[in-house]
Amino acid sequence: MEKAVVLYTQKGCFACHGSNYEGNQGPILAGLDAENIKQAVRAGSEDGVMPPFDEEAISDADLDLLATFLSSLTLEDTGVELSSAIVEHLEKVWDALQAGDKAGMETHLKKAQEAAAPPAPPWMNARHNEPF
């Protein structure tokens, strides 16, 4: 088994981020940047739910490995499926983003959230606002 997968289990990430990285108490882990992942793990979450992991909890080398692996994950790897309504609005969010249309982005992000609710899927809790 890949060492990163062992680390993901051993360090307890799976408990909050799901055994398929699909999210649970913590957000889905797919489509994230490796540097951001490392920062998030070292810092812990602002809401205090995720503890900070220092170098004793996970070494730099192991965190590198884990972050590289997690950053390679796609939505497909998580088994999370989005309804067509959500996908449609997220595509519009993406178009608005490309066009630099901030108001349009917010409108469609809100619609995507509404289409997803209830219940809001875990990936909507992500701190970053980047659509997939």
Ligand code: HEC
């Ligand atoms: C006790 C629960 C818990 C554990 C254990 C935990 N996390 Fe988290 N994690 C969270 C929560 C909750 C958030 C979201 C906080 C927020 O929205 O500000 C989060 C946020 C993150 C983020 C930022 C996600 C984003 O979209 O910005 C990353 C990356 C992350 N966790 C990775 C990990 C890794 C890797 C591990 C294991 C080393 C881990 N987490 C262990 C609960 C946990």
